[in-house]
Amino acid sequence: MGEVILHRLTGSKKALEACRLIERLYSSGKRVAVWMSDRGRAAVLDEYLWTFAQNSFVPHALWDGNGDADEPVAIVAGTLVNPNRAETLVVADRLPDPTVALEWSEVHDLVTAAAEDEGKREAWEATGFSVREVRGIGPDRITG
Numbered sequence: 001m002g003e004v005i006l007h008r009l010t011g012s013k014k015a016l017e018a019c020r021l022i023e024r025l026y027s028s029g030k031r032v033a034v035w036m037s038d039r040g041r042a043a044v045l046d047e048y049l050w051t052f053a054q055n056s057f058v059p060h061a062l063w064d065g066n067g068d069a070d071e072p073v074a075i076v077a078g079t080l081v082n083p084n085r086a087e088t089l090v091v092a093d094r095l096p097d098p099t100v101a102l103e104w105s106e107v108h109d110l111v112t113a114a115a116e117d118e119g120k121r122e123a124w125e126a127t128g129f130s131v132r133e134v135r136g137i138g139p140d141r142i143t144g
Contacts, residue, residue, distance in 0.1 A: 002105040004124040006133045012112045015045060018092045019052040021108055021137045025088055026058050026073055033086040033104070034060075034075045037093035042077035045092065049073075094120070098127040 009017050018034070025032045036042035046062040060073035063083045074084040080100045082089075089104040094116050101107050107129065111117045124131050 001128045001130065002102070002107060004107040004109055004129040004131045006109050006111050006121060006124075006131060007137055008133055008135050009110060009112050010136065012114050014092055014110045014112065015048050016052060017137050018045065018090060018110055019049055019056075019058075021110070022049065022060075022073055022090055023053070023056055023058050024137070025090070025108070030072075030088045030106075031084055031086040032073045032088045032090060033080075033082050033084060034073065034090045034092055035080050035095065036075060036077045039077040041093065042075050046075055049075075098123050098129070101129075102127070 007017070007021065022032055022034060034045065036045060042062055046060070049058050049060055058073055059071050060075060061069050061071040063069050063074045063076045069084040071084060074086065076083065080095065082103060087104065088106045088108070089101055091107060091109040095101060109120060109124070111120055121131050121133070
């Protein structure tokens, strides 16, 4: 069974923190799938990944639902799939059913103080994942 790392964020905005986390995971050599609840939100994250930091480059694609993705980072919307054979999943919204993430050995979930993020730890544990909580996003927060 995999591990879930809950990143407790101080603010309510996840986009910048998601980009920082994705960049750190990619820079550490990981293939990453990023899940968003809907296509519109996924398109916003896609654009933001290109522009969130002046010196950043994260090769990624907003997966269109067809075939495989060659990029090391694939953003998927709606149904959770793994089009780029990623070993790491970043959950940028709340998954309605955490059991769909069982194929990933490493899951990073962003948690704010918003009501929509309440109960995430319990949901992941009920699915069988081991759960670890960290504060924020930092280089020491990424597993090896």
